[in-house]
Amino acid sequence: MLALVPVRDGVLPSGADEAIAECGGRVVIAGSGTADVAVDGIATEVVLVELGDLEPARWAHRLQSVFAGIDDNDVLVLPNSPDGRDLAPRMAVALDRPLLAGATEISTHRVRVARRGGLELHEQRPAGPFVATLQPGVRGADHVDTAPAVRVHDIAAEHDDRSPVAADRPLDAHVVEVIGPDVQTMDLAEADRIVGGGAGLDSEQRFDRLDRFAASIGGVMGATRVITDRAWVHHDRQIGTTGVVVDPTLYLSFGVSGAVQHTAGLGHPDHVVSVNTDPHCPMMAMSDLAVVSDANVTLDELLALLSADDGEMAS
Amino acid sequence: MSSPDVDVVVVGAGPAGSAAATVLARAGHSVILLERGPFPGSKNMYGGVVYPRILDQLHPEWWTEAPIQRWITRRSTMVMTDTQALTVDFRTAAWGAPPYNGATAYRPDWDHWLADKAEADGAQLLCSTTATGLLYDEGADGRRQVAGVTTDRPDGDLRARMVIACDGVNSFLAKEAGLYGEVDADNYTLGVKETIALPREVIDERFGVRDREGVDIEILGGTSGVNGGGFLYTNLETLAVGVVLKLGKLGAQQLRPEEIIANLKAHPAIAPFVDGGEVKEYSAHLIPEAGLSMMPKMTGDGMLVAGDAAAMCLAAGLYLEGVNFAMASGLYAGEAAAQALTAGDTSAAGLAGYRRRLEDTFVLHDHRKLRRAPSLVLSDRVQHLYPEMIANTVERMFRVDNPSPKPGLRRILNEERRRAGVKLRSLVSDTIDGIRSFG
Amino acid sequence: MRVGVCWKWVSLDNEIDPDRRWAGVSAADEAALEVALQLAESSSTGVTVVTLGPPAADAVLRSALAVGSESVIRVDASTELDSHTVATALATHLRSCDVVVCGDYSPDRGTGSVPAFLADELGAAQALGLVSVDTGSATPGDDASGPIRVVRRLDGGRREVLDVPTPAVLSVEGSVARLRRASLAASLASRSAPVTVAPGPHGRLPETEIHPYRPRARSLPAPTGDTLSRVRGILDVGGGNERAEVITLDPPDAARRIVDQLHEWGYLHRDDAPSGSD
């Protein structure tokens, strides 16, 4: 098993350490600024490939020769980060292997992939080599105490990618710029108390109220992807692996089912409170206080309670 | 005056609307059936019991294809106090075989099926489209005649030679057309219901039924002191438990409907049925209760009103029948409209055949017969005094108080009546009302 | 510039045993069509919508016609296939397109890989998981249409601005655009419109066992901080999924219970202690 981790300016994507750990510490790190990647403590065997900006078609083409030179690569694991997700299918085609995307557990003979928005796990027993992506946040990663063996694979010696019209250069998008996290989302990323809303809240207006409730307990509002997809809340407010990864001490959820893509971006809150009509959903299972009730009305009641009783203050 | 797009727009693909559209399409008229939900029945709660006899006229042998859950072969009427329950239980094998009587059905299934039938007959069903108002034509004599609807779609005006409003309780269209007088909140009851999942075998066993047999239990009392009634129906793998509550009283009592259902489910006579089930759905909906006394004018120039939109639901204590009245009134509205269109006169006068048909059939006949029933059944005496009186009477009848000899029924009844504080005069008049209504 | 759209017909009620009547297309797929219509409008061409699915999917294709798509094709398939097979089958009908717009992931399968496979098959550039598309950036009527300017979501709250050359496959999030509503006349007309049906690919998903989601055990870094939080950290190892106290309450009681709990944990304090809210 071998991990493939795309990096930008030497920065690892979410879930990189876990993908590497799933492969016992063996990894190919490709991208820009690979020399600067902090591999100590997360890997045992590292191959660095300087490939520049992420261009999935070109990368998949170039990386074939890299893998040819590494043994035990029957299982190739990428983190299911935005870059990993986009590169994985291209790698699967280039290597002529099946793709098992969005896995929570990967071994040579058994793979579990999350489906239906994380409601189900589908277990497959692959017969041959395959490419898989690992859902960030599902396994954690232990610290590796030994220093890794690092090798650099010089791809520039094989292909001249400096000219954008090289003969064997497939079509890719051109990166104009990378925009850092919006200051607007920083409050969410750094918030100590977060109130999250999901599809159990039944209208856009509910999120104004959720915002007010969050403020009244000294917290910040976030939402699930279902909500940001509906444009009820700006996508900057999306909590989860493809949104903002947060790490509050207190998390309150209203009508959130707790799909793995959401909870994996939640960090490790000390206290979790959830309001949901379904007592069995994953979000309820990971709560300290799980209240089976209508989230919409409960929210109204909470607002009424906190505004009527002026003695109640966030501390 | 621009030319109409279709002969008839039917608003609302509930049981009333689909019946009307079917009849019109079969008569060769072009008809568009508008539904605001993504599919017919999507906005309607899981239902209870339907009595489809009227469908013999529309879809002969409907029972071979209708999406029913269980055939009602057992009907119980339960009178309960907090701790007691008296049940009159009736079973018949006849209702479990063609041509059947009543059945439990899920409304999304039922409404979808009826609308499919209308489409198969040539009606055009358009979902996710809400009628937002009426279009009018100015007649030569200055009369305004309904000539279509506006909808929430871009370029959404739909011109028609007439409109049939089947848009359900509190009909916005009938009000817009000025067909309703003052509407009083007291004319409505609130129906709330929980759908509870249980394995099919468990339901069969608890209710003593098998195959597709089902049970309908109507309950008097059991509504936590709020005037109303309760029900418990069996579907294949769910139970429907609900209460119908008088709105005014509900406000005064400061009880929430879901608490009342919870109390009903905890009653010793009900708990064993619902025990261990998982609540799948909770829903609430208004029911027009006052019957005849609140019905709007059902006919306007270019417009008919059918089903709950015309307060056709028969909600009289021991009966909760709306779907059959909706289907029937829709059917008659369709017939009358077809006749008027053929004759080229869709004014109120041209559409008068609708009212006549309702008068001549069970639709208004039953409503007239039962016109006193709702107020009787929901009266304070029936609600709060009689259940206890009756239950105590029966309890004493069957209690063995040896060595005292058994008391006579008349004596117990008199004592219990006095203890409940019911005047003999009221009892007699209520009994007469009851016999007139239900007898 | 010819524009293609991939629509997947899926159940939308997020239940284990879904009700097919609630089936339709995801918010992301709807957004994809809106983006495609805008791209086509700015270059005065038409949109083709392709679905791989069973006959019941024809209804959503008709709704795509009603909002102004030029043609719709259903690739016939009633069983689920792997994403590569799906993409290859879709590609057959999209070869003449300069741009294909997809949703960024489907609610049921949810891997977002079909668009990437499709790009590979079409030899197109890909830009996936977009949060905005500048639909005016493609030049009207220009054969050698310029690149399309888009913004793609990265992790950690970052985004990247891309110029995508054509042919291109884009996949967009649901919030990118809201699909226009069909006019009444178009809705009615589309109900009887024909849907072109093309034969589907053969294939089957590999043998799969399906289980409800269960988190796997996580390894966590050694707990740090004060004693209390270290103990807590240790107790939490194993996913912390057995910690729930589940109670059923009516909303007013639920609200009171939550406020009390926040109080107990020290997130709220009462000015005028000791009187409580109950």
Ligand SMILES: Cc1cc2nc3c(=O)[nH]c(=O)nc-3n(C[C@H](O)[C@H](O)[C@H](O)COP(=O)(O)OP(=O)(O)OC[C@H]3O[C@@H](n4cnc5c(N)ncnc54)[C@H](O)[C@@H]3O)c2cc1C
């Ligand atoms: C590649 C990929 C990346 C993703 N990234 C993210 C991400 O970063 N962040 C993210 O959040 N999601 C992400 N998702 C989506 C994720 O899989 C889930 O679909 C999403 O998190 C579910 O959102 P939800 O909980 O709001 O909705 P649902 O799963 O629909 O849950 C709604 C919940 O509300 C409850 N409910 C319903 N009515 C009520 C009521 N009246 N009162 C109380 N409760 C009620 C229901 O029981 C249910 O539990 C991603 C998916 C994929 C495939």
Ligand SMILES: Cc1cc2nc3c(=O)[nH]c(=O)nc-3n(C[C@H](O)[C@H](O)[C@H](O)COP(=O)(O)OP(=O)(O)OC[C@H]3O[C@@H](n4cnc5c(N)ncnc54)[C@H](O)[C@@H]3O)c2cc1C
């Ligand atoms: C709790 C409860 C229990 C009941 N139990 C029973 C029972 O056991 N048996 C029984 O026979 N009856 C029962 N009823 C009554 C029954 O539900 C109604 O009488 C029946 O549904 C009336 O049918 P309808 O077609 O007139 O209206 P509806 O079924 O209400 O249909 C109206 C349709 O119009 C649509 N609509 C409304 N406005 C618009 C608009 N502006 N544009 C487009 N579409 C619109 C709605 O979406 C809906 O589909 C019960 C009612 C309740 C509340």
Ligand SMILES: Nc1ncnc2c1ncn2[C@@H]1O[C@H](COP(=O)(O)O)[C@@H](O)[C@H]1O
């Ligand atoms: N069967 C299909 N038919 C048409 N388009 C599809 C199909 N499956 C996936 N897609 C497209 O690919 C996108 C991502 O889906 P997925 O890769 O399954 O997560 C969807 O939003 C659609 O645009």
